[in-house]
Amino acid sequence: MSAPDLLAFAHAVASGAVRVIDLTQTLSPDFPTIALPPEFGQCAPFRLEEVSRYDARGPAWYWNNFTVGEHTGTHFDAPIHWVSGKDLPDNAVDTIPPHNFIAPAVVIDCSAQSAKDADFTLQVADLLAWEADHGRIPAGNWVLLRTDWSKKSYADFAGLRDDGAHTPGPAPEAVRWLVEERDVLGFGTETIGTDAGQAHHFNPPYPAHFYMHGKGRFGLQCLTNLDQLPPTGVVIVAAPLKIRQGSGSPLRVLALVGATETGR
Amino acid sequence: MSKPLVRPKRKNPLQRTRLPLLPHGQRSRTAHGLTLAAAQGRFALQVCDDCSKTIYPPRDACPYCLGAHLPFKDVVPDGRLIAETTVRISTDPYFRERTPWRVGTVQLDAGPLVIAHLHGDTVEGERVRLSLKIDKSGAAVMVALPAVETADMQADPILREMTCDPQFRRVLITDGRTAVGQAMAKAFCEAGASIVFVGIANAWKPYPGMQTLAGLDQVEIVPLDLTDSQSVTDLAGQNGGRIDIIVNTAEHVRAGGIIGRDGISEARDAMDMRYFGLMRLAQAFGPALRFRGADGQSSATAFVNLLSVHALMNWPAFGAHCAAEAACLSAAQCLRAELRPGGVKVLNAFFGPLETEWFQTVPPPKLAPSALAKAVVNALKQGLEDVFVGDIAQDIRERLAANPKALERELGEG
Numbered sequence: 001m002s003a004p005d006l007l008a009f010a011h012a013v014a015s016g017a018v019r020v021i022d023l024t025q026t027l028s029p030d031f032p033t034i035a036l037p038p039e040f041g042q043c044a045p046f047r048l049e050e051v052s053r054y055d056a057r058g059p060a061w062y063w064n065n066f067t068v069g070e071h072t073g074t075h076f077d078a079p080i081h082w083v084s085g086k087d088l089p090d091n092a093v094d095t096i097p098p099h100n101f102i103a104p105a106v107v108i109d110c111s112a113q114s115a116k117d118a119d120f121t122l123q124v125a126d127l128l129a130w131e132a133d134h135g136r137i138p139a140g141n142w143v144l145l146r147t148d149w150s151k152k153s154y155a156d157f158a159g160l161r162d163d164g165a166h167t168p169g170p171a172p173e174a175v176r177w178l179v180e181e182r183d184v185l186g187f188g189t190e191t192i193g194t195d196a197g198q199a200h201h202f203n204p205p206y207p208a209h210f211y212m213h214g215k216g217r218f219g220l221q222c223l224t225n226l227d228q229l230p231p232t233g234v235v236i237v238a239a240p241l242k243i244r245q246g247s248g249s250p251l252r253v254l255a256l257v258g259a260t261e262t263g264r
Numbered sequence: 265m266s267k268p269l270v271r272p273k274r275k276n277p278l279q280r281t282r283l284p285l286l287p288h289g290q291r292s293r294t295a296h297g298l299t300l301a302a303a304q305g306r307f308a309l310q311v312c313d314d315c316s317k318t319i320y321p322p323r324d325a326c327p328y329c330l331g332a333h334l335p336f337k338d339v340v341p342d343g344r345l346i347a348e349t350t351v352r353i354s355t356d357p358y359f360r361e362r363t364p365w366r367v368g369t370v371q372l373d374a375g376p377l378v379i380a381h382l383h384g385d386t387v388e389g390e391r392v393r394l395s396l397k398i399d400k401s402g403a404a405v406m407v408a409l410p411a412v413e414t415a416d417m418q419a420d421p422i423l424r425e426m427t428c429d430p431q432f433r434r435v436l437i438t439d440g441r442t443a444v445g446q447a448m449a450k451a452f453c454e455a456g457a458s459i460v461f462v463g464i465a466n467a468w469k470p471y472p473g474m475q476t477l478a479g480l481d482q483v484e485i486v487p488l489d490l491t492d493s494q495s496v497t498d499l500a501g502q503n504g505g506r507i508d509i510i511v512n513t514a515e516h517v518r519a520g521g522i523i524g525r526d527g528i529s530e531a532r533d534a535m536d537m538r539y540f541g542l543m544r545l546a547q548a549f550g551p552a553l554r555f556r557g558a559d560g561q562s563s564a565t566a567f568v569n570l571l572s573v574h575a576l577m578n579w580p581a582f583g584a585h586c587a588a589e590a591a592c593l594s595a596a597q598c599l600r601a602e603l604r605p606g607g608v609k610v611l612n613a614f615f616g617p618l619e620t621e622w623f624q625t626v627p628p629p630k631l632a633p634s635a636l637a638k639a640v641v642n643a644l645k646q647g648l649e650d651v652f653v654g655d656i657a658q659d660i661r662e663r664l665a666a667n668p669k670a671l672e673r674e675l676g677e678g
Contacts (some may be wrong), residue, residue, distance in 0.1 A: 023275075029489070029492040029494055029495060030466070030487075030489075031490075032466070032468050032469075035469060038538065041529050041530065042529075042533065045491075045492075047491065047492060047493070048493070048494065050491055050493075153468070154467070154468035155467065157468065158468045160468070160469055160470055161470070162470075180354040258654075
């Protein structure tokens with residue numbers, strides 16, 4: 001196999017022949033973070049404190065300090081995040097081999113089902129139906145679940161009611177099937193987490209976390225612009241911050257799409 | 265008779281806002297015995313340990329027996345107004361803007377003759393009740409009130425000057441998610457505030473009482489998150505110039521001490537919400553409050569801190585929480601000095617465990633949020649600086665005064 005022409009690739013990005021689509025939500029203080037019962041430790045929301053802005057604190061420069069949780073905004077989940085992945089080798093953001101951070105993706109469009117039912121759960125049957133149209137999900141791919149959840153108001157995005165959050169996500173069997181039958185790289189969503197809002201009632205609870213991380217796979221959440229992606233032929237660039245023994249990190253997620261591929 | 269307050273006309277935006285001026289506020293260390301009593305709404309004068317005479321003005325030696333032991337004791341404040349006069353011209357910058365101003369001589373039943381500011385409903389020759397008030401400079405002054413309450417007596421201009429009555433003022437309740445925040449909003453509506461801005465953080469998160477709160481007539485819900493500097497600055501930019509009273513209802517109560525905890529995440533959250541939250545509020549809203557301290561009948565007037573009484577002495581069962589409260593108390597003392605040039609008061613309301621979720625396992629007596637809210641409104645109407653609300657707060661204050669070391673040990677024993 002001859003070496004790929006990386007310069008040609010770079011030229012294609014520069015010329016627009018390869019489109020770069022930003023799948024990242026802007027880090028801002030008011031973007032919802034996951035809400036756990038208040039007696040638990042909480043994920044820090046994004047906060048910005050000005051250090052100086054061309055003033056007495058620093059006359060010629062503007063800069064900020066920020067604080068943020070590992071699981072705030074558009075972020076990456078490493079296997080060490082979940083108890084099922086705690087003993088795996090290379091399971092933290094600093095030790096995951098970096099080639100995993102550039103990988104192809106398939107996009108499963110469930111926006112219609114999710115619009116009808118906030119508690120929509122992705123089943124194996126939905127995945128098989130997708131494969132009937134687009135072919136078998138290749139090993140080593142990200143599976144991105146499009147729900148158009150990123151287009152909602154913050155209140156609807158969080159979907160909090162007095163019995164918890166109501167947001168779509170995968171059924172336990174579907175996650176297990178993706179890991180065991182299709183050997184995927186990870187699972188990505190537009191919602192606040194990779195699991196459904198009511199996933200603490202599933203068996204096992206939080207199956208996307210349990211099965212994906214239990215087998216050393218990754219998670220991406222709070223993605224946006226998935227509606228601009230074609231079902232196949234997408235390459236994801238998603239490299240988390242290199243935090244020592246970090247369980248995840250906010251990151252910039254970019255999708256590369258051939259210009260001829262379109263979202264709809 | 266006092267005339268009821270009328271809703272002030274809207275300000276003419278072509279007129280300059282008058283800057284705050286202060287009456288002379290210097291007092292001797294001994295005279296601050298009066299300041300202490302005034303700050304808490306008590307009436308106390310020196311009573312000689314040796315000859316039992318009641319003494320005024322404050323002195324370092326008894327004028328009757330030269331005794332040197334002259335502790336301040338609560339004294340019956342009743343007397344007779346034996347002479348009065350009206351000052352029409354003054355060279356003092358503060359008073360010359362406020363004439364005519366009535367002053368008079370009161371013969372106290374307890375003995376001393378006292379020169380006092382006169383409430384409009386007092387009558388020469390009649391019985392009066394003296395009250396110690398904190399004036400705009402922060403000093404204690406004597407105000408003679410009618411012996412029997414009169415209609416609308418709170419509307420008297422001299423009293424309005426010495427107090428922080430919420431009527432026709434615009435109030436900011438910083439956190440409306442809590443039971444205390446909602447009780448406060450209700451109490452300030454009932455006290456006749458013109459607008460009660462109520463801050464809500466993370467509007468995407470529903471909360472109990474949301475409908476009732478939004479349904480209150482004067483309430484206007486505003487986005488405010490005290491842990492987010494930008495959010496505080498944004499609200500100050502929009503509404504800072506028209507807020508007269510700030511009531512900081514942000515709370516972060518968690519059980520647990522210092523070494524029994526895992527890590528500092530929770531303690532950091534508490535400090536962020538309480539201490540840094542107070543600092544963000546003060547930095548964003550303080551300058552406008554201070555600037556508007558003499559802005560007409562409904563000038564900016566008060567910054568209210570709600571503090572656990574255990575800010576004064578740590579209660580190890582809630583030890584880390586108490587440490588954050590102590591930080592807030594210290595900041596409040598600083599804020600008091602910083603707002604004084606504007607004649608704006610800092611009211612610290614101290615209380616024990618509340619009848620709220622985070623004190624669920626604590627046995628009674630616990631203070632109802634509505635009782636706390638009522639006490640805060642009352643304290644503002646009286647112009648107090650410190651109020652101890654409920655049995656636990658009173659008890660802790662007394663035990664602290666009697667023997668702080670004993671209190672430390674006792675609280676540490678659970």
